[in-house]
Structures are given as C-alpha cells and as structure tokens.
Amino acid sequence: MDSPARSPTAAYIHVPFCAHRCGYCNFTLVAGRDDLVDRYLDAVAVELRSVGGVYAVDTIFFGGGTPTHLPASALARLFDLVERAFPLAPGGEFSVEANPIDVTPQLVELLARRGVTRLSLGAQSFDPGKLTLLERDHSPETIRRAYRWAADALQAVSLDLIFGCPEEDAATWQADLDAAIELAPAHVSTYGLTIERGTAFWARRAKGRLTPLDEEQERGLYAQAIDSLAAAGYEHYEVSNFAQPGRRCRHNENYWSGGDYFAVGPGAARHLAGRRELNHRSATTYIKRVLGGQSPVAESEQLGPEDRARERLVFGLRRMAGVERGEFVRATGFALDALGGEALRRFVDAGLLADDGASVRLTREGLFVSDALWPHFLRA
Numbered sequence: 419m420d421s422p423a424r425s426p427t428a429a430y431i432h433v434p435f436c437a438h439r440c441g442y443c444n445f446t447l448v449a450g451r452d453d454l455v456d457r458y459l460d461a462v463a464v465e466l467r468s469v470g471g472v473y474a475v476d477t478i479f480f481g482g483g484t485p486t487h488l489p490a491s492a493l494a495r496l497f498d499l500v501e502r503a504f505p506l507a508p509g510g511e512f513s514v515e516a517n518p519i520d521v522t523p524q525l526v527e528l529l530a531r532r533g534v535t536r537l538s539l540g541a542q543s544f545d546p547g548k549l550t551l552l553e554r555d556h557s558p559e560t561i562r563r564a565y566r567w568a569a570d571a572l573q574a575v576s577l578d579l580i581f582g583c584p585e586e587d588a589a590t591w592q593a594d595l596d597a598a599i600e601l602a603p604a605h606v607s608t609y610g611l612t613i614e615r616g617t618a619f620w621a622r623r624a625k626g627r628l629t630p631l632d633e634e635q636e637r638g639l640y641a642q643a644i645d646s647l648a649a650a651g652y653e654h655y656e657v658s659n660f661a662q663p664g665r666r667c668r669h670n671e672n673y674w675s676g677g678d679y680f681a682v683g684p685g686a687a688r689h690l691a692g693r694r695e696l697n698h699r700s701a702t703t704y705i706k707r708v709l710g711g712q713s714p715v716a717e718s719e720q721l722g723p724e725d726r727a728r729e730r731l732v733f734g735l736r737r738m739a740g741v742e743r744g745e746f747v748r749a750t751g752f753a754l755d756a757l758g759g760e761a762l763r764r765f766v767d768a769g770l771l772a773d774d775g776a777s778v779r780l781t782r783e784g785l786f787v788s789d790a791l792w793p794h795f796l797r798a
Contacts, residue, residue, distance in 0.1 A: 425473045425474075426473070426475070426677065426678035426679050426680055426689075426690065427475050427476040427477065427507075427672065427677065427678075427679075428475055428476065428477045428478075428479070428669055428672045428673075428677060428678075428679035428680070429473075429475045429477070429478050429479070429500070429503075429504040429679065429680040429681070429682070430478075430479045430481060430669075430679060430680065430681040430682070430686060430687075430688075431462070431478070431479070431480050431481070431485075431496070431500055431681075431682050431683055431686070432446060432481055432482065432483065432681070432682070432683030432684060432685055432686040432697075433480055433481070433482045433483045433484070433485040433487075433488060433496070433683065434446055434447045434448050434458070434482060434483040434683065434684050434685070434701040435447065435448060435449075435451070435452060435454075435455065435458075435482070435483050435484060435487045435488060436448070436449045436482065436483055436484045436487055436517075437449065437450075437484070437487060437517075437555060438450070438553070438555065439618075440552055440553040440554060441552070441553045441617060441618035441619045441622070442552060442553075442580075442611060442612070442613065442614075442617055442618075442619045443617060444614040444615075444616055444617050445482070445483065445685075446483065446684055446685025446699045446701070447482060447483040447484075447701075448483075448701045448702075451701070452489075454701060454702070454705065455488060455489070455492050456492070457705050457709065458683075458684075458701065458705055459492060459495055459496060459499070460705075460709060461704060461705045461708035461709055461714075462496065462499055462682055462683060463499050464708050464709065465682050465683075465708055465714060466499055466500070466502070466503040466682055467503075469503055469680065472502070472503060472504075472505065473503070473504055473680070474504070474505050474506070474507045475504045475505075475506060475507065475510065475680070476506075476507050476509075476510045476511065476668065476672075477510060477511045477512070477513070477668050477669035477672060478500065478504060478506055478510070478511075478512045478513070478669070479513045479514075479515075479669045480496075480513065480514040480515060481515050482515055483515075484515065484516070484517045484520065484540075485514050485515055485516070486514065486515070486516040486517060486520035486521065486525060487517065487520060490524070490525070490528060493528065494528065494532070497532045497533075500682075501532075501533075504680065506533055510535075511535055511536055511667075511668045511669060512533050512534045512535045512536065513534070513535070513536040513537070513538055513576075513667065513669055514529060514534050514536070514537055514538065515538045515540065516537050516538065516539055516540065516564070516568075517540055517555070517556065518539055518540065518541060518556040518560045518561045518563075518564040518565075519555050519556040519560055519564075521537075521539070521563075521564035521567055521568060522567070523567055526567045526568055526570075526571045526572070527571065529571070529572065530571045530572055534572060535572060535573040535574060536572060536573060536574040536575070536576065536604075536605075536667070537568040537572055537574075537575050537576070538575075538576045538578065538605075538607075539561065539564060539565060539568065539575060539576065539577050539578065539603075540578050541561045541565075541577045541578060541579060541598070542554055542578060542579060542580045543579065543580060543583075543594050544558040544561060544593065544594050544597035544598070545558070545590055545593060545594060546558065548583055548586065548590060548594075551583055551584065552580065552583065553618075558597070561577075562601065565577070565601050565603070569601075569603075573604075574603075574604035574605065574665055575603045575604060575605075576603060576604060576605035576606065576607060576667065577598050577601070577603045577605070577606050577607070578607045578609065579594055579595070579598060579606065579607070579608050579609070579643075580608075580609050580610075580611050581594070581608060581609070581610055581611065581636070581639040581640065581643065582610040582611040582630065582631050582635070582636040582639055583611050583631075584628055584629055584630055584631065585629075586631065586639070588638065588639065588642060591639045591642055591643070592642060592646065595642070595643060595646045595647065596646075599646070599647070599650045602662075604661065604662050604665035605659070605660070605661045605662070605665055605666070605667060606647060606652060606659075606660045606661075607658055607659050607660070608640070608643045608647075608658055608660070609658055610636050610639075610640060611630065613628075613630060637786045640785070640786065641782075641786075643660075644782075644785070647660045648660075651663075653666075654738055655737060655738050655739070656670070656674060656736055656737050656738065657736045657780075657785060657788055673733065674733045674734065674736055674737050675730075675733070675734070676726070676729065676730035676733055676734075676749070677689075678690050678691065681695075681697070682697075683697065683704070684697055684698060684699060684700065684701045684703075684704035684705075684714070685697055685698070685699040685704075692720060692721045692722075692726055693718065693719065693720045693721070694717075694718070694719050694721060695715045695717065695718045695719075696715070696716055696717040696718075697714040697715060697716060698714055698715075698716040699716070723750070723751060723752075724752065724757070726750065727746075727750035727751070727752040727757055728757065728795055728796050728797075729796070730746070730749065730750055731746070731754070731757060731758065731795050732792045732795050732796060734746070735771075735778070735779070735780060735788075735791070735792075735795075736780075736788070737779075738779065738780070739777070739779065740772075740777045740778050740779025740780065741754060741777060741778050741779070742776060742777040743755075743776060743777060743778075744776075754778065757795075758778070758795060761791075761794035761795060762778065762795075765784070765791060765794075766778070769781055769783050769784075770783055770784035770787065770791065771784055771791075
C-alpha cells in the first residue's frame with residue numbers, strides 16, 4: 419500500500435479464522451483451516467512491511483473472523499508484527515473481538531500484557547434456544563464467565579447482541595437486554611439479524627425452512643433496545659451502538675467521522691487520503707498473492723471531494739449527534755444543504771430528520787428506516 423501523506427491514527431487487522439461458520443455469517447472468514455495460520459501470519463508480515471514506515475496510532479482493532487481463535491503463540495506473533503508497524507500511542511485504545519468460548523484467564527492475561535484495553539465479546543444472546551438457532555458454540559454461562567474474567571483485567575468490555583431472530587418475541591429480547599445490563603458492560607452493540615446471499619440462512623429461507631420477522635416486529639425490538647439501554651444509563655451514540663458515558667468505541671468513531679485508517683489482512687478495507695481499498699476476501703487468495711509478491715488489493719477507488727463529502731454526511735448522520743453545518747463545511751468544503759439537496763428537505767418534512775438550524779440528525783422515526791435514507795445522499 420502507498421504511504422499516506424498524513425499518518426492515519428487507526429489500524430484494523432483482520433483475522434479470518436473461526437472454529438465454524440454460523441448460519442447467518444457473511445464475514446470474511448475460513449472455518450476449519452487452522453493449517454493456514456502460519457502462512458497467514460507470514461503474509462501479514464509482508465503486508466505490514468509494505469506500509470512503508472512505522473506509524474503511531476491512537477486505536478487498533480483486531481476483528482474477524484475470531485482473533486481469539488488463534489493459538490496463544492500465533493496471537494503473540496501477531497501482536498509482535500502489529501506492534502512494530504503500528505505502536506499504540508499513550509492512552510490509546512486497543513480492541514480485540516472474541517468468541518466467549520475462547521476466553522480463559524490465560525487468554526485475558528495475554529491480552530492485558532500485550533496492551534489490549536477493550537474486548538468486544540460476541541455474545542449475541544443469553545437465550546439457549548436463540549443461541550442454538552444462531553449456531554453459536556457457547557452457552558449463557560460461558561458469556562458470563564468470559565465477561566467476568568475480561569472485566570477484571572481490561573479497561574472495557576463490549577457485548578454484541580442480535581435481535582430479530584425467527585420466532586423471537588419481546589420477552590426473549592427483553593431477557594437478553596436485562597442479562598446484558600446486569601453485567602454492566604462499558605458498551606453494547608445491537609444488530610438486527612440480516613439474511614444475506616451466500617449464507618446458510620439464505621438457502622434455508624429460500625426453501626421455506628426459516629421465516630424472518632417482519633419489519634414491524636423488528637422495529638419493535640429495536641425500539642425496546644433503545645428504551646431499555648437508555649433507562650439503564652447507556653448513551654445511544656450511533657444507530658447500533660450504546661455506551662456508558664465516556665466509554666464509546668474510539669476506533670469506530672474514527673470511521674464515522676470520516677477519518678483515515680490502515681487495514682491489513684484478507685477482506686480488510688482501508689481509507690487513506692481519499693482512496694478506498696479492499697483486500698481480496700478469500701484468505702487463500704490473499705495469502706497466495708502477498709507471499710507471491712503481488713498486491714492483496716482487489717478493489718480500489720480514489721474518491722473525489724464531493725464523494726468524500728457525501729460519505730462523511732452519511733457516516734455523520736448515523737451518529738445521534740448528527741452533522742453540524744459549520745464543522746461539515748470546514749471539513750469538506752461543501753455546504754450541507756447544497757449537498758443534501760431535495761432529499762434533506764424531504765426527510766426533514768417527513769419527520770425522519772430533525773433540523774435545528776445548526777445541525778441535522780436522525781429522529782426516532784428516522785432511526786427505524788435509516789438504511790433506506792443513505793442512498794439518497796450518496797448520489798447527486
């Protein structure tokens with residue numbers, strides 16, 4: 419990758435390994451291919467050297483896949499490689515995604531010793547039936563045990579939860595929310611179940627073996643999450659994300675504010691000086707190309723000033739604070755109203771966006787249909 423003119427302050431590392439692929443998962447991963455771990459690390463070492471320097475960063479994020487699926491020796495080597503290329507600045511945030519079943523006192527000790535400050539725990543649910551439907555390999559007690567170990571050693575633990583599973587009702591979802599709130603994590607992310615082409619759930623739905631909830635039911639569950647987490651003192655700061663005061667995910671906030679970031683690994687997407695690049699999603703292709711002296715990049719696009727401004731607008735509107743007019747024009751050179759055009763006015767009139775003159779943000783009604791709004795702002 420080309421060296422940036424101005425150093426980004428965030429780095430993402432994609433670890434593609436999992437024990438198995440859950441039926442809803444469409445992420446870049448390989449299951450049952452631990453034989454690739456050493457060659458993957460060799461490829462990461464090569465790609466990191468291509469960065470062309472050493473860049474201190476404020477945030478690092480190991481995502482997946484399941485980074486904690488790596489054996490301790492492989493995880494230690496990954497820490498070594500990343501530390502040399504992207505040393506974490508004092509006070510920085512270092513996040514690692516984890517599957518609850520992988521978390522042990524020994525793993526947590528390794529993470530803490532290597533500077534990890536934040537564990538993102540893929541709980542998904544505390545309901546045994548829902549976990550079985552989602553094809554998760556952990557139990558509710560596994561989540562609680564993993565949480566306790568991590569919370570004792572690290573600065574912050576985040577829980578991921580999924581709602582909108584087939585046949586899920588308000589009581590099941592409320593029990594999930596109550597169980598998460600009882601643990602008092604620093605951060606909670608809630609995601610509506612999506613069924614994407616290429617997943618096992620997609621095939622089952624096509625055969626009539628799986629029936630998702632309708633939009634109105636899913637909307638009710640989302641509203642339930644917003645209200646329950648707010649009542650428990652969590653700040654709803656982005657469409658899917660809630661945090662205790664002062665405990666937001668700084669790495670993701672950099673994405674949403676239009677910041678630059680490095681990214682390494684199969685399927686990793688980076689943003690450097692207006693250029694978006696996406697590495698090959700196939701782990702085997704990524705390894706073969708990088709170790710063969712070829713670029714891992716599968717897609718590359720240099721965004722013009724207007725496209726960058728439009729992306730910043732959409733990312734900004736995902737945040738509950740919205741987009742402030744003065745800051746937006748200073749950052750992009752474009753006036754918010756000129757860029758948003760008729761769509762901005764139409765959504766304000768429809769009650770989906772609120773406009774107080776200084777800034778524009780999603781309303782509660784807008785939250786429920788936000789994904790349908792973004793295409794109108796990404797095109798002229």
